[in-house]
Amino acid sequence: MKRLRGFSLIELTVVLVLIATLAGIGAMVITAALPGQQLRSAAREVAVQLRFTRAQAIATGRPQTFSMDVIGRRWSAAGQREGALPAELELVATTAREAQPADRTASVRFFPDGAATGGRFVLKRGDAAWRVDVAWLTGEVTLSRGEGRP
Numbered sequence: 523m524k525r526l527r528g529f530s531l532i533e534l535t536v537v538l539v540l541i542a543t544l545a546g547i548g549a550m551v552i553t554a555a556l557p558g559q560q561l562r563s564a565a566r567e568v569a570v571q572l573r574f575t576r577a578q579a580i581a582t583g584r585p586q587t588f589s590m591d592v593i594g595r596r597w598s599a600a601g602q603r604e605g606a607l608p609a610e611l612e613l614v615a616t617t618a619r620e621a622q623p624a625d626r627t628a629s630v631r632f633f634p635d636g637a638a639t640g641g642r643f644v645l646k647r648g649d650a651a652w653r654v655d656v657a658w659l660t661g662e663v664t665l666s667r668g669e670g671r672p
Contacts, residue, residue, distance in 0.1 A: 558650055564607050565645045565652035569665040571599040572630065572654060576661050579632035589629040590615055590643065610647060614669075617641035618658075636661045644669050 572588050578600035579586040586600040592615050595607040607613060615628035618639040630641045640658025644651055651669045656662070 558647075560608055561611060561645060561647045561650055561652060564611055565643075565654055565665055567605065568597065568607075568643055568645070569654045569663050571597060571603060571605070572656055572663045574603070575600040575630075576632040576636060576638065576663065579634055579661075580636055583634045585631055585633050587629050587631045589627050591626060592628055593626045607645065612646040614644040614646070615641065616643075630656050632661055 568590075575586045575588040588597065588599050590597045590613070592613055595609065595611070595613055596604065597606070598604045617628040617630055618641065620639070628641065628643070629639075631639045638656050638658055638661035641656045643654045645653075646669070652665065652667055653669060655664045655666070657664075
C-alpha cells in the first residue's frame with residue numbers, strides 16, 4: 523500500500539506563524555520609516571516651490587518672492603501658492619536681512635536674471651535633517667541631506 527504524501531497540520535501552522543511574524547516585522551519597519559519620509563517630502567516641497575518662484579521671476583521679468591513664516595511654518599510662493607510644513611518638523615532659516623518683510627518671516631527674492639538674495643532652509647526631525655540652499659549669485663536651488671555648515 524502506498525502512503526499519501528502531504529503536510530501535517532503542525533507543519534502548516536508553523537509556516538503560517540512564520541509568515542505572520544515576518545509580516546509584522548515588515549509593518550514595523552515601514553511605520554518607522556514614515557517620519558523620515560515626511561521630512562524628506564517637506565524638504566522637497568520647499569525646494570520645488572523655491573524653483574517655481576525662480577522660474578516665475580525669469581518668465582515674467584519681474585522679481586518674485588518666496589516667504590516662510592518661521593513660527594507658523596507656513597510658506598507662500600509666486601503665483602499665490604501657499605502651504606504649510608508639518609508641525610512635527612523643526613525649521614531653521616537663514617536669509618538676507620534686507621529680504622525679510624517681518625521678524626518672523628524668512629524670504630528669498632528672485633530676480634529676472636535668475637539671481638537671488640540667497641538663503642538656507644534646514645528642516646529637522648530628531649537627528650535627521652535636510653537642507654534647501656539657494657545660491658545668491660545664480661539662484662540655483664539645491665536639496666541635500668544634513669544640516670551643513672551655518
